[in-house]
Structures are given as C-alpha cells and as structure tokens.
Amino acid sequence: MGFHLPKNFFVTGEPMIYVADVLSVLTIAGIVFVLTYYKKWKWLWDEWLTTVDHKKIGIMYLISSLLMLFRGGIDGLLMRTQLALPNLHILDAEHYNQIFTAHGTIMIFFMAMPFIFGLMNVAVPLQIGARDVAFPYLNAVSFWLFFAGCMLFNIAFMIGGAPDAGWTNYTPLAGSDLAPGPGINYYLLSLQISGIGSLMTGINFLVTILKMRAPGMTLMRMPMFTWSVLITSIIIIFAFPVLTVALALLTIDRLFGSHFFTIAGGGEPMMWANLFWIWGHPEVYIVVLPAFGIFSEVISTFARKRLFGYGAMVYSMVVISAVSFLTWVHHFFTMGAGPAVNSFFSISTMAIAIPTGVKVFNWLFTLYKGRIEFTTPMLWAVGFIPTFLIGGLTGVMLAVAPADYQYHNSYFLISHFHYVLVGGTVFGCLAGLYYWWPKMFGFKLDERQGKWAFWLFNIGFNVCFFPQYFVGLMGMTRRMYTYPEGLGWTPYNFISTVGAYMMGVGFLIMVYNILYSVRHGERDLTGDIWNGRTLEWSISSPAPHYNFARIPEVDDLDAWWHMKQRKRKQPWELRPLKPIHMPNNSGRPFIMSIWFFIAGFGLVFEWYWMGIIGLLGVLYCMLKRSFEYDDHHYIQVDEIERTESAAGRA
Amino acid sequence: MAEHALQTHGKSTEKSALPLEYSTEESRLKIFGFWVFLGAEIVLFASLFATYLVLAGRTAGGPTAKELFEVKDFMMETIILLTSSFTCGLGTLALRNRSKGGILFWYIVTLLLGLSFIGLEVTEFIHYVGEGATIQRSAFLSGFFILVGTHGAHVSLGILWMTLILIQLIQRGVTAATARRVFIVGLYWHFLDVVWIFIFTLVYLMGVAY
Numbered sequence: 109m110g111f112h113l114p115k116n117f118f119v120t121g122e123p124m125i126y127v128a129d130v131l132s133v134l135t136i137a138g139i140v141f142v143l144t145y146y147k148k149w150k151w152l153w154d155e156w157l158t159t160v161d162h163k164k165i166g167i168m169y170l171i172s173s174l175l176m177l178f179r180g181g182i183d184g185l186l187m188r189t190q191l192a193l194p195n196l197h198i199l200d201a202e203h204y205n206q207i208f209t210a211h212g213t214i215m216i217f218f219m220a221m222p223f224i225f226g227l228m229n230v231a232v233p234l235q236i237g238a239r240d241v242a243f244p245y246l247n248a249v250s251f252w253l254f255f256a257g258c259m260l261f262n263i264a265f266m267i268g269g270a271p272d273a274g275w276t277n278y279t280p281l282a283g284s285d286l287a288p289g290p291g292i293n294y295y296l297l298s299l300q301i302s303g304i305g306s307l308m309t310g311i312n313f314l315v316t317i318l319k320m321r322a323p324g325m326t327l328m329r330m331p332m333f334t335w336s337v338l339i340t341s342i343i344i345i346f347a348f349p350v351l352t353v354a355l356a357l358l359t360i361d362r363l364f365g366s367h368f369f370t371i372a373g374g375g376e377p378m379m380w381a382n383l384f385w386i387w388g389h390p391e392v393y394i395v396v397l398p399a400f401g402i403f404s405e406v407i408s409t410f411a412r413k414r415l416f417g418y419g420a421m422v423y424s425m426v427v428i429s430a431v432s433f434l435t436w437v438h439h440f441f442t443m444g445a446g447p448a449v450n451s452f453f454s455i456s457t458m459a460i461a462i463p464t465g466v467k468v469f470n471w472l473f474t475l476y477k478g479r480i481e482f483t484t485p486m487l488w489a490v491g492f493i494p495t496f497l498i499g500g501l502t503g504v505m506l507a508v509a510p511a512d513y514q515y516h517n518s519y520f521l522i523s524h525f526h527y528v529l530v531g532g533t534v535f536g537c538l539a540g541l542y543y544w545w546p547k548m549f550g551f552k553l554d555e556r557q558g559k560w561a562f563w564l565f566n567i568g569f570n571v572c573f574f575p576q577y578f579v580g581l582m583g584m585t586r587r588m589y590t591y592p593e594g595l596g597w598t599p600y601n602f603i604s605t606v607g608a609y610m611m612g613v614g615f616l617i618m619v620y621n622i623l624y625s626v627r628h629g630e631r632d633l634t635g636d637i638w639n640g641r642t643l644e645w646s647i648s649s650p651a652p653h654y655n656f657a658r659i660p661e662v663d664d665l666d667a668w669w670h671m672k673q674r675k676r677k678q679p680w681e682l683r684p685l686k687p688i689h690m691p692n693n694s695g696r697p698f699i700m701s702i703w704f705f706i707a708g709f710g711l712v713f714e715w716y717w718m719g720i721i722g723l724l725g726v727l728y729c730m731l732k733r734s735f736e737y738d739d740h741h742y743i744q745v746d747e748i749e750r751t752e753s754a755a756g757r758a
Numbered sequence: 759m760a761e762h763a764l765q766t767h768g769k770s771t772e773k774s775a776l777p778l779e780y781s782t783e784e785s786r787l788k789i790f791g792f793w794v795f796l797g798a799e800i801v802l803f804a805s806l807f808a809t810y811l812v813l814a815g816r817t818a819g820g821p822t823a824k825e826l827f828e829v830k831d832f833m834m835e836t837i838i839l840l841t842s843s844f845t846c847g848l849g850t851l852a853l854r855n856r857s858k859g860g861i862l863f864w865y866i867v868t869l870l871l872g873l874s875f876i877g878l879e880v881t882e883f884i885h886y887v888g889e890g891a892t893i894q895r896s897a898f899l900s901g902f903f904i905l906v907g908t909h910g911a912h913v914s915l916g917i918l919w920m921t922l923i924l925i926q927l928i929q930r931g932v933t934a935a936t937a938r939r940v941f942i943v944g945l946y947w948h949f950l951d952v953v954w955i956f957i958f959t960l961v962y963l964m965g966v967a968y
Contacts, residue, residue: 242787307798315791345794349802357809357904366893366900367818368809374816374897383805734922737935 160244166229183211192605204589205272212275234644237322252701257302264294271295279369310344324662336401354383385436399536411478424463457507484558488539499527520580551629568610575600648755700729779941810901818896823965842871843951
C-alpha cells in the first residue's frame with residue numbers, strides 16, 4: 109500500500125525530454141494566460157467542458173486527435189531521422205523503443221479512433237435527421253474518458269518513463285520481469301480508460317442509428333457513412349470487451365503477481381497475442397470502415413451521382429465485419445500454430461479482399477460518367493484508391509502463410525499497414541474533415557491550400573512508404589534502431605525519410621489552412637456549400653444546437669438531393685414548430701474523467717490508496733447520476749423561430 | 759413527473775398497451791441500450807471463460823480444482839443465486855402491477871439472497887487462500903479467481919445499484935422513470951445468474967468431475 113516514489117519519477121538525463129518538459133509547461137502556461145486574459149474560463153466551462161451536444165463533442169474529438177496526429181507524427185519523424193543514414197545515434201536503442209511504441213499506440217488509439225469518433229459525432233445524427241445521439245450524457249462521458257486516457261498516456265515519457273514494448277505490448281516482453289517500472293502500466297491503464305469510453309460510444313451509436321432515424325429512413329435508405337458507423341459500432345461492441353479483458357489480466361499479472369502470461373506459474377504468454385489480436389484485427393476495420401463510408405459520401409457528392417451498388421456496398425461491409433473476427437492469427441503465423449491453423453487463417457484473411465474489391469469497384473463505377481469536381485475532399489477520396497490498392501495487394505501477399513515467414517516483422521509489413529491505415533483511414537479522416545468542416549464551423553477551408561497540402565502529403569506518403577517494401581524484402585526488420593553501412597539499405601531509407609518530411613510539411617499547410625480560413629475562408633450561407641445529397645446539408649451551417657427545427661420525412665436514398673429536385677414543399681415542412689426536448693449540460697462527465705485519471709495514475713505507480721480514492725470518486729459520480737431526474741429542458745417555439753430566421757430560414 | 763421523448767418523430771409517445779417502464783421514448787432507448795451493453799458483457803465473460811479453460815489444467819504443482827472445490831459449498835451458492843433470480847422476477851411482476859410494496863418486498867429479498875451469496879463466496883475465497891491457494895500460486899488459480907471474482911464483483915455492484923434504486927423508489931414511488939430503473943437493474947441481475955450457470959457448469963462441475 110505504501111507510497112514509493114520511483115527514483116526517476118521525473119524522467120531525467122535525456123535532453124529531448126527536457127525540451128518536451130519546457131514546451132509542455134509553456135503550452136499550459138500559454139493556455140492559462142490566454143483564457144485568463146480574454147476572460148474565457150466561464151465560456152470554456154459552459155460551452156465546451158460541460159457540453160452534451162454531439163456536434164461540440166465531435167469538434168473536441170477532432171481537436172484532440174489533430175494534436176495527437178501532430179505528436180504521433182513528430183515521433184514518426186524522429187524515427188525516420190534516426191534511420192535516414194546508417195550508424196546514426198540521434199536516439200539510443202531504449203529511447204527508440206519508447207518512440208515507436210508511442211507512435212503506434214497514439215496513432216491507433218488517440219488519433220485514428222477519436223478522429224473517426226469525431227466525424228461520427230458531427231455527421232451521424234445530422235445524416236439520420238435526429239436531434240442528438242441516443243445518450244447525450246453518456247456521449248460526453250465517452251469523450252472525457254478518451255481524453256483522460258490520452259492525457260495519462262501522454263505524460264508517461266515525462267513522469268515515470270514511457271512504455272517500450274511496442275504498441276502490441278507482447279508478453280513476456282511486457283511482463284513485470286522484463287519490463288519493471290511504470291511504463292507498461294501507463295500503456296495498460298490509459299488504454300483501459302479510453303477503451304471503456306470507446307465501448308460506450310459503440311453502444312450509443314448503435315442505438316442512435318437503429319432507433320432514432322427520421323420517419324421513412326429505412327435501413328436501406330441510410331447514407332453510406334451512417335451505415336459504416338453502424339457496422340463499426342457492432343464491431344466495437346464485440347471487440348472492445350476482449351481488449352478490456354486482455355489489459356485487465358496483464359495489469360493484474362504485473363500488479364498482483366498472477367500468472368496469466370508468465371510461464372513460471374503455468375501461464376501462457378501467447379494468450380496475450382491471441383486476446384490482443386482478437387480485438388486488434390477487428391480494430392483495423394473499426395477505423396477503416398467509417399473511412400470507406402466517408403469516401404462513399406464524398407465520391408457520390410462530387411461525382412454528382414447516386415452511389416453505384418449501394419446494396420453491394422452494405423453487404424460487403426457486413427461480410428468484412430464478420431470475417432474480421434476470423435483472421436487474428438495471421439498476426440503471428442510464425443509462432444508455430446501448425447499448417448492447419450495457418451491455412452485457415454490464411455484463407456480467411458484473403459477472403460476479406462473480395463468484399464473490399466467489390467467496394468473499390470463500386471467507387472470506380474460511381475465515378476464513371478460522373479460530373480466529377482475535384483474539390484479537396486474529392487482529391488483525398490480519389491487519392492485513396494491507388495494507395496489502398498497497393499496496401500491491399502501487399503496484404504494478400506502477406507496473407508500467404510508460407511511467404512509470410514519471409515515478410516514477417518520486416519519493413520514490407522510496415523509499408524503494408526501504413527498503406528492501408530494512412531491510405532485508408534487517414535485519407536478518409538482528412539477527406540471527412542474538409543468535407544464536413546463547413547457544416548461544423550460555417551466556413552470552408554481554403555481550396556488552394558487544401559490542394560497543396562493534399563499533393564505534398566500524398567506524394568510524401570508514397571515517397572516515404574513505397575521504398576520500404578524493397579528495403580523490407582532486402583531484410584530490414586522493424587524495430588531496428590540503427591543499421592550498418594554496406595547493406596544497400598541506405599538510399600531507400602534516405603528517400604523514405606525525405607518523404608516523411610514532405611508529409612510533415614503537408615500537415616503544417618493543413619494547420620495553416622485552418623488558421624487562414626478562420627478569417628478568409630468562404631462563408632457557408634446556404635448550409636449546402638457542396639450541393640450535397642444527404643440530410644446534414646438541409647440545415648444551416650453551423651447546425652443549430654437542436655439540429656432540425658422540424659424532423660424531416662425521408663422517402664428515398666440521398667433524401668436531401670430528392671428534396672431539392674422536388675422544389676415544392678412537403679407536408680412535414682409546413683407543420684407548425686413544437687417545443688424541442690434537449691438534454692441539460694453537465695460538468696459531471698468531465699469531473700468523472702478526472703477521477704478516472706487519478707485512479708489510473710495511482711495504479712500506474714502502484715499507489716493503491718490513490719487508485720482506491722480515484723475509483724471511489726468515479727463511483728460517487730455514478731451515484732449522483734443515478735439520483736438525477738431533472739436532466740433536460742425545452743427550447744420554446746419563439747426561440748426556434750428566432751434561431752431559424754437568424755440563419756435565413758423561414 | 760413526465761419524462762418526455764427526446765424526439766417523437768410523429769410516433770405516439772404514450773402507448774397504453776406498453777408496460778410503465780417502456781412508456782417513454784427515453785426509457786425505450788435506455789432499455790434497448792442496456793440490452794446492447796449486456797451483449798458486450800457477454801463478450802467480456804466469454805473472454806474470461808476462454809482464458810480460464812486454457813489455464814484450467816495448469817496448476818504448476820499447486821492444488822487442483824478437484825482438491826479445492828466442495829460440492830456442498832458451490833451447490834449452496836448456486837441455489838441461493840438462482841433463487842434470487844426468481845424473487846427478482848417476482849419483483850418485476852409486482853412492477854407490472856405497479857405495486858410499490860411488492861417491488862420493495864421482492865427486491866429486498868433478492869438483495870438479501872445476493873448478500874448471502876457474496877458472503878458465501880468471500881468465505882470460500884478466504885478458505886482457499888488459507889490453504890495456500892492464492893492468485894499467485896498457479897495459472898489455474900489466477901484464471902479461477904479472476905473469472906469467479908469478476909462475477910462476484912458484478913454481483914456486489916448489483917447489490918449497491920439495486921439499493922440505490924430502491925431508495926429512489928421509496929422517495930418517488932412507481933413512476934415511468936423509477937420503473938425503468940427497477941426494470942433495468944432486474945435485467946442486470948438475471949444476466950448475472952445466467953453467467954453463474956456457466957461458472958457452475960464449466961468451473962465447478964467440470965472441476966470436480968475431472
């Protein structure tokens with residue numbers, strides 16, 4: 109129970125960490141100063157920290173994940189810098205291990221997922237004609253749990269020491285014998301906290317989509333992005349509890365000396381790999397299917413055509429989600445599971461290429477004979493097709509179990525998953541960001557800068573990762589922190605590093621674009637700046653907090669497109685306004701996440717008293733919620749009228 | 759207190775044929791959401807069961823399931839917990855009759871049975887630890903304590919939760935909002951019984967059989 113301060117509580121002896129310390133302190137001081145100087149504390153609390161509005165929660169997700177894209181990107185650039193030339197010693201081996209662990213973990217858990225969740229939050233209720241998600245309070249809890257987990261993970265490298273066993277955190281390497289100290293505990297507890305939030309998001313969106321669609325919107329009239337979120341929610345609900353269990357068992361092994369993963373007491377280290385990948389492989393589809401949904405929206409909007417093969421798109425997603433649970437062993441073909449097991453998982457893995465191929469062809473056929481308009485979101489969507497094709501084909505190569513003995517853990521693999529995850533998810537996230545930006549903020553991001561950013565990022569991406577296929581086939585394995593001269597790897601690595609920096613520049617242009625467009629961006633006065641097809645474009649930008657003054661009635665796919673064609677007002681558009689029921693803001697989700705953070709921080713250092721205090725705080729917040737009955741209010745008709753007419757609507 | 763729908767979509771909010779706990783849109787959403795949550799709980803327990811079954815034979819020279827488990831003890835726990843599910847069901851029946859007294863009576867009986875189950879389980883665990891069968895002794899025991907302990911923790915949380923809801927029931931009477939809470943905690947309780955049936959079969963019965 110005692111209070112043992114580790115010798116190296118504040119990590120010392122590493123110049124880069126001192127720099128990070130200084131920068132962190134300056135950032136926090138800067139934020140505090142700005143908020144105080146402009147007297148914005150109350151605004152921050154009332155408008156953001158306590159909000160239960162799905163659109164604002166979505167924006168908070170997006171801000172956090174862009175920051176994490178920055179941090180994960182810096183980690184990536186550090187690695188690429190270290191590998192640019194042979195025998196460099198910018199980083200030592202241990203520091204390098206910590207950086208690739210942070211890069212992988214942050215990009216998957218704290219960048220890709222929250223980015224997707226952000227876009228889900230912004231778009232899904234609007235696309236289905238709903239006024240909010242099913243459980244707005246829970247939605248805020250989900251966000252703040254993600255945020256608490258994210259912060260807990262991010263302080264690791266300054267306080268106590270960062271995890272260094274890779275983002276897959278394999279045992280026994282991550283066990284207490286080989287990795288004592290708080291590093292791995294940080295990994296386990298921060299993912300546990302944010303994982304609970306992810307599970308709740310999955311439940312929330314499943315219920316929202318199944319139960320809160322506008323009248324007439326049958327399942328087969330739902331926009332494709334909403335479909336992809338529905339499928340993703342189902343995968344989340346089935347996959348995340350497995351991660352919860354895996355993380356909990358390893359935490360108990362490390363903190364209380366049980367033997368789930370230690371051979372000494374009869375445990376089974378490979379069980380970690382199994383549990384991790386039973387969650388981990390579906391996770392790939394959790395982040396990529398919504399990106400597919402975004403591409404479907406963007407491509408059909410800017411090709412000015414109905415999506416080709418809508419039904420096939422839906423069924424292929426259903427098949428992908430089911431098969432995604434039957435492929436996890438391909439992550440460790442070389443562990444010695446035997447030919448029968450490897451064959452099964454080899455075939456199931458390749459099978460995923462079929463529905464995925466169906467989707468790609470459907471996008472191409474949607475483009476065929478379309479009146480294509482190359483806006484920035486469209487560029488990201490079209491740019492995705494070749495990159496994903498390269499990633500997908502090399503994925504089939506990796507799925508061949510015997511050949512995988514050659515590619516295993518090489519840069520070929522690294523290149524493959526960056527091609528699918530960056531070329532799929534990140535391109536999708538950015539397409540979605542540019543696409544829905546006007547809906548979130550009421551102005552468009554600058555197109556010219558957007559195109560510059562796209563081309564720099566896209567070319568940089570290919571320059572960075574394409575050479576890695578070759579250097580991988582030449583034998584360079586992942587997680588190497590340096591390599592000797594004379595292996596023929598140097599030019600490939602150097603080119604790769606150049607590409608990484610191009611991506612970095614592309615990212616900076618995107619950030620500049622945001623700052624520039626706040627002032628100079630084209631204002632969205634109609635609410636339908638792209639001439640869109642789905643319901644979110646039928647309301648003003650930014651959307652009023654109640655979303656729809658009147659709940660629309662839907663009679664076809666691409667509902668808003670058809671409404672625009674008809675020109676005549678529909679009966680539901682003429683109905684009188686009624687008071688709208690809205691949930692109250694609450695500070696409790698934010699406060700609860702602080703208790704979670706305290707509990708997590710205590711357990712990281714095995715200060716059980718602190719862990720117990722934190723958990724009691726969490727329990728108390730839940731108790732208060734249980735006793736809460738008056739948690740909603742009504743927006744009166746005159747206020748709706750005022751808001752609507754201010755937005756130029758009758 | 760009327761809890762109105764988040765949005766009615768033109769569907770009628772009040773349907774007289776529906777039981778009280780389903781009478782508002784908010785309640786319907788929350789009950790459905792809780793069913794989905796139970797789906798996730800099934801996956802959670804399935805993972806723990808899988809882990810336990812992998813590790814069940816790995817005693818590392820320590821005590822085996824057959825040496826530890828007492829048929830009389832786990833039969834007792836099982837009967838008590840299954841009975842509590844029955845009394846909880848009677849509580850739901852009382853809810854359908856909108857009888858505050860009936861709900862209170864049967865849910866308090868359920869609580870007492872739940873408490874005695876937890877009491878027996880804690881005694882069982884203390885007994886094992888006294889014999890040197892701790893979580894650190896072997897992989898089998900790690901799996902056992904975590905699987906059965908997770909269930910026990912769920913039951914304990916259920917007892918706490920049910921108590922809070924009964925307090926609200928006393929304060930507010932049988933309303934649409936309290937009815938939903940009573941109903942949902944009942945769902946949770948039945949779910950824990952279903953999980954126990956698997957523990958009874960896969961852990962205890964198989965443990966003493968082989």
